[in-house]
Amino acid sequence: MRRVILLSIGMLALALGTLGIFLPLLPTTPFVLLAAWCFARSSPAFHHWLYQRSVFGPLLRHWEQHRALPPGAKRRAVAMILLSFGVSLWWVDTGWIRLLLLILLAGLLLMMWRLPVRAAPPDPR
Incomplete structure (x- = not known):
């Protein structure tokens, strides 16, 4: 059950983060970081997928390595x-x-x- 909740929160956060690219008052970074955190604890496949995307992947990898x-x-x-x-x-x-x-x-x-x-x-x- 915990896995499903984290996966759902991760998907919602990723959707909001993606919308934040285009909507002025919706932040992108916090939602993408939340999605990465949720995926890391619920789905290694989605976590890997997110880190391999050309839009978010390089920034996420840099943040993870260097904070x-x-x-x-x-x-x-x-x-x-x-x-x-x-x-x-x-x-x-x-x-x-x-x-x-x-x-x-x-x-x-x-x-x-x-x-x-x-x-x-x-x-x-």
Whole structure:
């Protein structure tokens, strides 16, 4: 039963993470990390599948090995956060929603600022 629950949560998290690529206020990274965690504890096949995807695999493998983002990932993430929030703030006319968006933006930028960045060591080959 635990396996089925973790697998279901992993699938839902992966779906939400994938939607987060396209929707401005839905985060991608936390959902993909949750999916990886759930799959690691419920289905080695899905865990392997997720780590082999070209979209999420390299970042997941780098995070697992170094507990840090690869160089450039933080800069791209911050740029996308600023772009998506900028568009959202431009579309919204209600003052309290703008304030809420600015608070969310500040929280996300603080979270991103705290994430470490580390380059992978050069391949010895």
